[in-house]
Amino acid sequence: MTGITHGTALWYASRATGVVTLVLLTAVVILGILVNRRGRLPGLPGFAVTGLHRNVSLLAVAFLAVHVATAIADPYVTIGLAATVLPFAAAYKPFWLGLGAISLDLIAALVVTSLARGLIGRRTWRGIHWLAYACWPLAVVHSLGSSADARGGAVLGVLVACVLATAAALAWRLSAAARQIPRARRAAVTLHRMSPSPARKAGL
Amino acid sequence: MRQQQLRVDPVACSGHGACAELLPELITLDEWGYPVVADRPVPSGLHREARRAVTNCPALALALARVP
Amino acid sequence: MPDTLTIPSSPAQPGGSPAAGGGGLPRLLPPAGAAPADLRAHLARHGALRYAGGRGRLTGEVAAAGLTGRGGAAFPVARKLAAAAGARPAPVAVGNGAEGEPASSKDASLLWLSPHLVLDGLQLAAEAAGAPSAVLYLRPGQRLHARLAQAIAERAAAGIDAVGVALVRAPDRFLAGEESALASRLAGRPALPAYRPARGLPRLAPARSALVQNVETLAHLALIARHGAGWFRQAGTAAEPGSMLVTLHLPDGHTTVAEVPLGIALADLLGLAAGQPGSGEPGVSCGPVPVQAVLVGGYHGTWLPAAQAARLPLANAMLRPLGAAVGAGVVAALPAGRCGLAETARVARYLALESAGQCGPCFNGLPRIAAALGHLAGSRPDRRAVTDLERWAGLVTGRGACHHPDGSVRFVRSALRAFAAEIGLHEAGRCSGTDPRPFLPLPADPPSSDADWS
Numbered sequence: 001m002t003g004i005t006h007g008t009a010l011w012y013a014s015r016a017t018g019v020v021t022l023v024l025l026t027a028v029v030i031l032g033i034l035v036n037r038r039g040r041l042p043g044l045p046g047f048a049v050t051g052l053h054r055n056v057s058l059l060a061v062a063f064l065a066v067h068v069a070t071a072i073a074d075p076y077v078t079i080g081l082a083a084t085v086l087p088f089a090a091a092y093k094p095f096w097l098g099l100g101a102i103s104l105d106l107i108a109a110l111v112v113t114s115l116a117r118g119l120i121g122r123r124t125w126r127g128i129h130w131l132a133y134a135c136w137p138l139a140v141v142h143s144l145g146s147s148a149d150a151r152g153g154a155v156l157g158v159l160v161a162c163v164l165a166t167a168a169a170l171a172w173r174l175s176a177a178a179r180q181i182p183r184a185r186r187a188a189v190t191l192h193r194m195s196p197s198p199a200r201k202a203g204l
Numbered sequence: 205m206r207q208q209q210l211r212v213d214p215v216a217c218s219g220h221g222a223c224a225e226l227l228p229e230l231i232t233l234d235e236w237g238y239p240v241v242a243d244r245p246v247p248s249g250l251h252r253e254a255r256r257a258v259t260n261c262p263a264l265a266l267a268l269a270r271v272p
Numbered sequence: 273m274p275d276t277l278t279i280p281s282s283p284a285q286p287g288g289s290p291a292a293g294g295g296g297l298p299r300l301l302p303p304a305g306a307a308p309a310d311l312r313a314h315l316a317r318h319g320a321l322r323y324a325g326g327r328g329r330l331t332g333e334v335a336a337a338g339l340t341g342r343g344g345a346a347f348p349v350a351r352k353l354a355a356a357a358g359a360r361p362a363p364v365a366v367g368n369g370a371e372g373e374p375a376s377s378k379d380a381s382l383l384w385l386s387p388h389l390v391l392d393g394l395q396l397a398a399e400a401a402g403a404p405s406a407v408l409y410l411r412p413g414q415r416l417h418a419r420l421a422q423a424i425a426e427r428a429a430a431g432i433d434a435v436g437v438a439l440v441r442a443p444d445r446f447l448a449g450e451e452s453a454l455a456s457r458l459a460g461r462p463a464l465p466a467y468r469p470a471r472g473l474p475r476l477a478p479a480r481s482a483l484v485q486n487v488e489t490l491a492h493l494a495l496i497a498r499h500g501a502g503w504f505r506q507a508g509t510a511a512e513p514g515s516m517l518v519t520l521h522l523p524d525g526h527t528t529v530a531e532v533p534l535g536i537a538l539a540d541l542l543g544l545a546a547g548q549p550g551s552g553e554p555g556v557s558c559g560p561v562p563v564q565a566v567l568v569g570g571y572h573g574t575w576l577p578a579a580q581a582a583r584l585p586l587a588n589a590m591l592r593p594l595g596a597a598v599g600a601g602v603v604a605a606l607p608a609g610r611c612g613l614a615e616t617a618r619v620a621r622y623l624a625l626e627s628a629g630q631c632g633p634c635f636n637g638l639p640r641i642a643a644a645l646g647h648l649a650g651s652r653p654d655r656r657a658v659t660d661l662e663r664w665a666g667l668v669t670g671r672g673a674c675h676h677p678d679g680s681v682r683f684v685r686s687a688l689r690a691f692a693a694e695i696g697l698h699e700a701g702r703c704s705g706t707d708p709r710p711f712l713p714l715p716a717d718p719p720s721s722d723a724d725w726s
Contacts, residue, residue: 035262038220047222050260122216122264183629184722187639191624194643213467214631215673234667238632269469 010074015147017067019155022143024060026162029136030169031056037176054114061111064104096145103138106131136166207245207271210254214238216265223266226257245271297507298531299515300491302385308419311426314388321392321432322497327402328357334400334493336501338513343368343449343486344570344600346588349493355473356401356483363473363481365398365406365435366458367391367490370442370449372411373570374622374713375602378517379487381529383416386491387423391437393490396497398435401483406437408487409454412444443725444715446571446626450674451484453628458482462725464628465674486600488517509535512587516601521712523561523607534598535587538566542605544582555608556582562608565690567712569599571619572679575612575690578605595686604712611705613694615712616687617645623680625718628725634677637668641684652701658688 031053034041041049068084071077079097083090085105088098110132113125140163149155181189210230212223219237229250230242246254246268258266302309302317309317324330335350356363367390371379383390391408398406408424410417420439427433440458442448448463455474457463468474473481485493492514496504505513512534520528520542532541539545548555548562556563556578566581568574574596576584584590588598606612624638644661647653665685668677688695697703719725 035220038218045225046220047225047260050220050222050262054260117259117264118267122213125264182722184719184724186629186635187624187627188718190636191621191639191642194640195646211469213469213673214633214671215465215467217632219632234633236632236636238636238671240667240671267469 008076010070011076014067014070014074015149017063017070018143018146019149019158021060021063021067022139022162023158024056024063025136025139026166028053028057028060029133029166033169033173037173057110061107064107068104093146096142099138100142100146103135103142106135106138110135208251208254208268209243209245209271210241210257211267211269212239212241213265213267216263218263218265220262222260222262223257226260227253230254231257239266297515297533299495299507300382300386300389300488300517301529301531308385309388311388311423311430314386318389318392318495319498321395321494323399323434324396324497326399327362328354328400330396330400330493330497331357333496333501337496337504338501339489339492339496339504340512341486342488342492342516342600344572346598349485349489352473352483352485353397353400356397356403356481359401359473359481361479362402362404363483364458364476365394365401365403366454366482366484367394367397367406367408367487368449368451368454368484369408369410369487370454371600372442372444372446372448372450373572373600373602374446374715375521375570375604376519376600377527378519378529378601380411380413380416382488382491382517383410384419387420388427389491389494390487391420391423391427391433392494392497393485393487393492394437395433395435396493397483397485397490403435403483406435407440407458407482408437409440409442409449409458411442411448417441445719445725446623447628447674447676450676452674454484455482457726462722464630464725465672465676467673507533509587509589511589512598516586516598518586518601518603521567521602521604523558523563523605525711527713532586535585537585538568538603539582541586541603542566544578544605546582555579558605558607563605564608564610565606565612567602567604567606568596570602571623571712572675572683573597573599573602574682574686575616576686577690595682606711607707608704609706610709610711611649611694611703612687612691613645613649613698614705614708615710616684616691617642617649618710618714619712620645620680620684622714622718623676623683627676628674631672631677633668633671637664638677638680640664641668641680645684645687648695648698651698651703653695653698655699658695661688 031049034049035053039049040046071079072081072084077092079090079092083097083101085101087101088094090097109128113120113128117125140159143159144150150159217238221233221237223239224231224233227250230246231239234240254268258268331350331353334353339349340346341349369379369383394406394408408420410420417439424437442457443463445463447453447465450465451474452466452468453463455476456466459476473483475481508514515531515533517529517531518541520530522528522542543558544556544563546556547553549557549560563578565578566576568576568591576594576596586598591597606615620642624642627635627638629635641661641664644657647657665681669681670678694704
């Protein structure tokens with residue numbers, strides 16, 4: 001790569017950090033599913049799943065910040081600060097960037113509510129956390145359309161891997177939820193399991 | 205520092221067990237994986253660990269409350 | 273529960289000697305032989321509803337009367353009224369007629385026979401709290417709902433009520449009347465108990481609280497407003513004044529609702545006499561039927577050996593030191609010839625199935641406890657069942673959002689004490705029970721889905 005101008009370097013940095021952010025976001029979503037299902041990572045204590053979910057998400061936010069900052073700073077394309085948080089306000093590829101902006105807004109909401117957990121109450125926090133699931137597919141679609149990188153090669157491979165991994169984790173979560181005993185039946189199920197057969201026959 | 209006590213919201217708690225791993229001095233798990241919290245105020249040396257346990261509860265079920 | 277009410281055609285008198293304590297009973301129930309009171313009969317007997325004249329005005333008289341809640345917790349009513357009067361914004365006034373306890377039918381009887389006393393009390397509670405509206409939370413029952421709807425309409429037509437009264441149907445669950453479950457239901461969600469670290473008026477919404485009183489408490493309120501604290505104290509004891517409705521399950525199988533003064537001897541209440549009928553051997557009997565144990569306080573209450581119960585009054589002052597309480601006034605005398613362990617096991621199973629399924633210790637512990645009791649009620653049970661049971665009882669107490677696990681454990685532990693001899697018999701392969709029929713009432717259908725709490 002000869003004669004890389006300052007602008008191009010920033011543009012490359014933005015795309016590169018974008019890919020990394022997407023990979024990290026994928027990890028966060030999968031770790032979040034693991035936390036919810038009380039899954040364990042082999043060899044690690046239970047709280048490691050929660051801890052990793054939080055720490056990787058902070059890392060993702062850091063890379064996201066660099067991704068956005070380099071995109072704004074780069075003179076190659078005109079992307080103002082406003083366009084990074086206001087959907088569809090960019091001059092360059094407003095639709096694809098707009099999706100990224102929405103995703104960023106959701107991530108910002110996630111971060112703010114998680115830091116202020118004690119103040120907002122459980123129900124509000126859970127509601128926003130759930131809505132923010134949407135930040136991941138928005139980020140994927142944003143990646144597909146924002147630059148030509150995703151059309152082929154290594155970047156497309158990475159994207160596909162992220163999508164497959166998340167789909168697998170989601171499928172696991174949905175099947176586990178379907179198999180879960182409804183709240184109203186929890187005691188009944190245990191009761192039937194524990195009751196000796198003669199007592200059951202006697203109608204006790 | 206004011207005395208503080210750990211409290212579990214039993215409805216929110218789903219038995220993740222992260223709290224017991226982070227604060228074994230005050231929290232143990234019963235035979236079904238649910239936390240049994242010591243009924244005494246958090247000793248001053250454990251305040252930081254207690255706050256870590258509260259932040260790391262995935263269900264937001266653990267809280268630190270002022271002892272009346 | 274099926275739409276059956278234990279409605280005595282005339283209010284029963286407690287067995288044996290006349291009710292002690294005076295004060296002109298019955299107060300809440302219509303006089304013997306009278307029909308359920310419509311508005312005209314109600315006004316003729318009690319006079320017009322006398323409002324106190326403003327928010328918080330009635331509280332002083334209620335405090336002087338010493339009225340405590342008749343829903344089971346016996347909380348001083350004046351304190352709740354004062355809290356409600358100070359709440360901003362003003363709470364909703366709620367009459368709790370859920371009566372989730374299968375063995376209790378006093379609230380249903382009161383609502384059927386004297387709906388206007390309850391509705392008077394609801395208006396007075398609303399006035400004392402400054403409530404803009406009122407709710408009557410009713411156990412399921414088409415006839416009961418129709419009756420109350422008609423009574424409310426009658427009062428609206430006569431312009432008696434200061435605030436509107438909405439009828440809300442409670443689900444047919446044991447915990448439907450639990451205060452936070454009630455609040456949940458009124459807020460439009462299923463009637464599930466909530467975690468309440470801070471005591472106080474239950475919240476329906478972030479800016480909406482509720483003043484909740486049992487329907488019998490409201491009826492007493494209606495009479496205190498008319499006749500005063502001194503009159504109220506003419507019945508009952510100094511520490512526990514007034515009368516109370518009780519549901520009696522007599523050993524011959526009859527169930528009856530009666531109004532009695534607090535402090536009445538259990539022996540008078542049930543008609544207990546010393547000695548076995550006919551033989552004169554030691555023991556306690558109710559008429560011709562020998563009694564082995566008495567359950568006081570319903571399915572979260574306490575089993576007492578008959579000889580002990582026969583010496584006790586229906587008063588918390590004497591019952592609390594023994595780990596018992598008046599509760600919601602359910603008293604059941606278990607006849608000899610029934611297996612006390614089998615009865616307890618049936619109820620424990622019901623209590624486990626009525627768990628809301630929200631708190632791990634409860635939905636894990638109560639079914640295991642019930643299963644262990646079922647085991648003990650069988651032949652030649654393993655001794656481990658008792659140690660397991662004790663371990664689970666300890667694990668479950670105080671670790672739920674509501675008092676369901678605690679109350680259930682109290683009931684079970686009292687059974688292990690009262691029927692200790694029976695456990696010994698079962699371990700030897702014997703049983704004192706000769707009559708396999710169930711004695712304590714339980715509904716036929718257990719809950720099957722989450723919708724059963726709506």
